[in-house]
Amino acid sequence: MNSYKTNGYMLVKGLYSTKELNKIKLIVNAFHTQWKANNREFYISRAINSSGITNSEYITAQQNEALFSLIADNKLIKRVNQAISEPLFLNTQLFFNPVNVSQKNYWHRDMQYHLNTQEQQAALNGPDVVHCRLALQDELGIELVPQSHKNWDTPEELSVRLAKNNKLPSDNLTTGKKIKLNAGDLLLFSANMIHRGLYGKNRLALDIIFCENAPQLTAFINAANTPSSAIANKTANPQVFFNPL
Secondary structure, eight states, rough: OOOOHHEEEEETTTOOOOOHHHHHHEEEEEEEEHHHHHHHHHHTTTOOEOOOGGGGTSSSHHHHHHHHHTTTTTHHHHHHHHHSOEEEEEEEEEEOOOOTTTOOOOOGEEEGGGOOOHHHHTTTOOOOEEEEEESSSOOEEEEEOOOHHHHHHHHHHHHHHOOOOOTTEEEEEEETTTEEEOOOOOEETTTSOEEEEEEOOOOOEEEEEOOOSOOHHHHTOOGGOOHHHHHHSSSSSSGSSSHHH
């Protein structure tokens, strides 16, 4: 059974070794240190993630090449292919704990930030975006609503997610399922599904995001995030890097 197709997520335990993680963490920490310094006010006030690691002045060309190699690695792409067909690399994100310990997490569908409610509902029958969350350290993980990548919100879910009827996006959902992640685990989940990150512990997770080859999604691909064809061709799966030229 393909758990991603059915439930909207797939957990692969211990996919990355400590040795592999250490190499990735060196790059991520170099980026994160500089990013925090350059985005201090945002980081201290409300940030929970950053993005565009592969389009960054904070890491070297060599480190960038190593990231592209990780993104297009057979081990990862094999799993992504089980989730969506013809995956294309979209972006990277780094998730961490908010500085403000009273800051609450929130239920959302990624698409709610650029689509209205009717469009969100329609998008559940359209092309998919998949987050590949690699836990760099043991963490509390993610809470999600299984099958919500295809099923529209229940009244409870909609009220909480959109903060209606005296509900808040940080309220608990009866349908939520918590998925704890240990260092080296990979969680693939649909960006369309209802989910929220769980703050606490030393949360540091790298998200590698892929989308299906559909114009409404590839429009979000920033060419600056993608490698040159020469760099792409050094990777195991250069076809995951979108080249409109």
